Every structure is written in C-alpha cells, then in structure tokens.
Amino acid sequence: MDTVRFDPGxxxxxxxxxxxxxxxxxxxxxxxxxSSAHALTVDSLRRKTSDEIAFGAIAGGELLGCVFLKPEPNCLYVGKLAVAPASQGTGIGRHLIAIAEETARSLSLPALRLQTRIELTENHEIFAAWGFVEAGRSAHPxxxxxxxxxxxxxxxxxx
Structure with missing residues (x-):
C-alpha cells in the first residue's frame, strides 16, 4: 500500500x-x-484538499482510504477518515491515523482530535483501541x- 499526500496535481x-x-x-x-459527507462535491473536495492536509491510501492503483487533517491550537483535527467498505478491518484506518500522528509531530502538535457521532458505538470502540479517549460531547445546532x-x-x- 502506498500513502500519497493530495497535492495540486x-x-x-x-x-x-x-x-x-x-x-x-x-x-x-x-x-x-x-453526515456532512452528503454535502461534499468534487469542487468542495478540491478546496478541502488545498485548505487542509490530506492523504490517501492506494493499493493496486485503487484509492482505498483517505484522511483530512487540520491544524488547530494544541492539536491536529482528524476529519473525513474513510476506508472503502471492502477494505475495512485491514489496517488502512490505523495506518492513516499513524500518518496523522506523524503529521502532528512534524507540526509540534501534542494531540489528535476527532469527532464521532453518539450513535456509532462501534467507532467509539475502534478509536479507543487506537488510543483515543472521550474529551467531551456536543450538540449540532x-x-x-x-x-x-x-x-x-x-x-x-x-x-
């Protein structure tokens, strides 16, 4: 598997x-x-990849995963972590989180931060297994x- 940073090319x-x-x-x-994923378009993704730090996981020429990272004060926000359904459970998500950790270190940021929905308990368990702990709860408008x-x-x- 190759990891690529989404650049202007x-x-x-x-x-x-x-x-x-x-x-x-x-x-x-x-x-x-x-999910806010429904609001994404090709144009908004193009902007998102130029405004944030984005990586993709590619195997056999196929895009199997992605993650978007946004520096914030004292942390790196992890957003739109996605793995192709047929490739889930193969370590791609963990690999992309490791890339996020490397990126945070390179930016001298001491933590990663992400948000997950209340209802998605399986995600809470996966993130906990990857070393994340609950830090708060919030409500959408x-x-x-x-x-x-x-x-x-x-x-x-x-x-």
Whole structure:
C-alpha cells in the first residue's frame, strides 16, 4: 500500500468523493442530523484538499482510504477518515491515523482530535483501541442533547 499526500496535481476527485460516500453510507438512517459527507462535491473536495492536509491510501492503483487533517491550537483535527467498505478491518484506518500522528509531530502538535457521532458505538470502540479517549460531547445546532463525541489522543515525541 502506498500513502500519497493530495497535492495540486491530484486529479481523482470523483473517486475520492465516491470513496467517502461509500465509507459513510452505513451511517444513513442511523445518525441525526445526517453526515456532512452528503454535502461534499468534487469542487468542495478540491478546496478541502488545498485548505487542509490530506492523504490517501492506494493499493493496486485503487484509492482505498483517505484522511483530512487540520491544524488547530494544541492539536491536529482528524476529519473525513474513510476506508472503502471492502477494505475495512485491514489496517488502512490505523495506518492513516499513524500518518496523522506523524503529521502532528512534524507540526509540534501534542494531540489528535476527532469527532464521532453518539450513535456509532462501534467507532467509539475502534478509536479507543487506537488510543483515543472521550474529551467531551456536543450538540449540532437545533438539537437539545449531544449528537457528537469529541475524542483525543495525546501524541508522544518520536523516539
């Protein structure tokens, strides 16, 4: 598997959008409000890859995973972590989180931060197994109770 950083020469936005939508499809009907992945377009992904740090996992020429990273004060935000459904459970997600950790270290940021929906308990378990801990809960606009869990992972220095 190769890991590539999406740079200005990246031109596989249709494939990237299809990957994200396929990876997030299992959430449909399970989470409220619906995933923000539904609002993505080829144009918005093009902007997102220029505004954020984005990586893809490619094997056999096929885009199998992606992650978007955004530096924030004291952490690196991990967003749109997606793995093709047929490739889930093969270590691609863990590999992309390792890339996020390397990126955080290179930016001298001490932690990773992500958000996962309350209803997606299987994701909470996976992120916990990868070293993330719950750091808070929040509600989307218009919702009285929490809809998201914030999880953080402290990143140690490279030895």
């Amino acid at each position: 990246f031109d596989r936005y249709d494939e990237l959008l299809a990957l994200i939508l396929a990876a997030f499809a299992y959430m449909d009907g399970r989470i409220d409000p619906p 218009g919702f009285a109770g929490p809809t998201s869990i914030e999880m953080r992972k402290v990143i140690g220095p490279t030895l």
